[in-house]
Amino acid sequence: MTRLLKQVRDCFSDSRASCLMVLALTVIWGLLAIFVQPIGNFPLNDDWSYSRAVQTLLETQRLRIDDWGAPTLFAQILYGALFCMPFGFSFTALRISTLVAGLAGVLGLFALLRQSGVNRGIAFVGSLTLLVNPLYFLHAFTFMTDVPFLALSIWSTLFFVRALKFDSGRALLIATLLSCAATLVRQLGIALPLAYLLTVLLTNKFSVKSTARAALPAVISIAVFVGYTTCIQYFGVGSAIQGTKQDLIATRLAHDGLGRFVLRSVIMTVLMSLYVGLFSLPFLSVLASRAWRQCLAFRTQIMVAIAASSALIAYVALFFYRGRKMPFFGNTMNHAGLGPLTMRNTDERLLVTETLTPTWFWDALTVAAGVGAILVVLLLSITILEIFRRRLPRNDDLIRIALFSLLAAGILTGPTSVIAIFDRYVLVLMPLVILLLSVSAQLALNPARSPSVLRYSLAAIFLGAYGVLSVAGTHDYLAWNRARWQAVTALIEEQGVSPKTIDGGFEVTGWLLFHRDEQLRAKWDSKVRTFDVSVPDPNEPPAPFYWLADPEYIVAFEPHENSKPNQDAAIIKRYPFRSWLWRREEAIVVLKVGGS
DSSP states (O other): OHHHHHHHHHTSOOSHHHHHHHHHHHHHHHHHHHHHOOOOSOOOTTHHHHHHHHHHHHHHSOOOOOTTOOSOOHHHHHHHHHHHTTTOOOHHHHHHHHHHHHHHHHHHHHHHHHHTTOOHHHHHHHHHHHHTOHHHHHHTTSOOSHHHHHHHHHHHHHHHHHHHHHOOHHHHHHHHHHHHHHHTTOGGGGHHHHHHHHHHHHHSOOOHHHHHHHHHHHHHHHHHHHHHHHHHHHHTOSOTTTTHHHHHHHHHHHHHHHHHHHHHHHHHHHHHHHHHHHHHHHHHTTTHHHHHHHHTTOHHHHHHHHHHHHHHHHHHHHHHHTTOOSOOSBSSEETTEESOOOSBTHHHHHHHHHHHSOHHHHHHHHHHHHHHHHHHHHHHHHHHHHHHHTTOOTTOHHHHHHHHHHHHHHHHHHHHTTSOOBGGGGGGGHHHHHHHHHHHHHHHSOTTSOOOHHHHHHHHHHHHHHHHHHHHHHHHHHHHHHHHHHHHHIIIIISOOOGGGEEOOHHHHHHHHTTTOHHHHHHHHHHHHHOOOSOOOTTSOOOOTTSOSSOSEEEEEOOOTTSOOOTTEEEEEEEEEEETTTTEEEEEEEEEETOO
């Protein structure tokens, strides 16, 4: 245990300044969490399903994963149960568990950057870039798998990097255990040991001993995954839809053919790069201008990088020409702010918020995403070319770290680019991209020189803007969900209304009915398994699958004042909440179907 703690301590610099930065990151995270107010005993997004597995474990001491859960989830169930044990099951306790994991991820990234030779100031900016990322920050206030998986992946990457640098057996053991834990949250955890194996094969002189040692983490992780899935299937405690993402890849390939399948993957990868570029801007602002000047000395590299960037510019221009702007993907970021809109009258709320947003805002956001993506492509192109120029030397730690990061990012991008993507799926790439950017800068720059105060000031502006969006957007997401559940609770507990007659949206139906209603469960599972790859009719968009067919009560966003009144439903109660993002009062309403 002492040696394990020493390995963790050695990941951080012993200097007083580094300790103060770790403390500063902890304080910032804690203050922002308190400011947002994470308290609230209600589920968010898919976490109603994951939370039920924790509740079942606590109440029956048996593992049973809800049928809506597609991730492996096992490690997260155990982790969440630890936080619920002192005071019993609650969504607030699970939310706190994710906030702790979120802080661990931020501190892990700081340690990872320091281990990779980045100076303290740049490592601090890189960690803050992840901390204020709207996708990361919002999901830290849920029990979704995104943040716990990312935290485990960051720490696993850290110890894989230490194993590459110091040929440390203990670091490799810890990295393997963490990658196994990540795999037991999400199947994608296998990517890291595979990237480590490929890195060793490409940079080390071949020998049976070194190859077997490098393959061991991948073999163990795959064995853990296969053993776990076999066990839960044998005992009948797994989810009915586990493995559907793999089925979706095969379905798309069969439907589209190889050519369209590859084209779709390339397009989705480019779109993902725009999100990566947008959320990397704070970190890029302390690196890009210096990197550009230094790269002018490498004529071949700069020509290739400019060509790659020009292609991306053309793609962004094409999107503008066709009227496509950020956000390109759904789920977390939308025109109303942050958080998936999973109730009726969603279009009404979007109509209201779009009138409050100037048209140039989304244009500017799309341009910023394009600029960020171009800078990322520029630096990564230089990194790839530098790897080939140096011919994969065995004693160059930066090249080995860069190669590991590139391989891991590539393996993670592959399956993500061919499934129905949500914007939050891009999160898995962010720590690897930040690591790659820092290595790229070190390959192209004099690492002894620190960025100027002006560049740190520019980074502070981006960090402040993202921080305001993250805090205000997350507050609003929790606020309207809090109001929604107040309305639902009042209907059930004060008026004695049956949950089967209340359409409160996805989370309400999922938490209250999914485990009790076999027909509903079969309908939802069928929706996931059908994989409708046809193009929907934009004039007749299908109703969301989670809407109830014949509800007596509907809990929804307040209708817009200029919208056409619904003759079949009347508002019987209003639950206001204050929007920080739009600085106005909004409301959740209860509608009585057939009421007057």
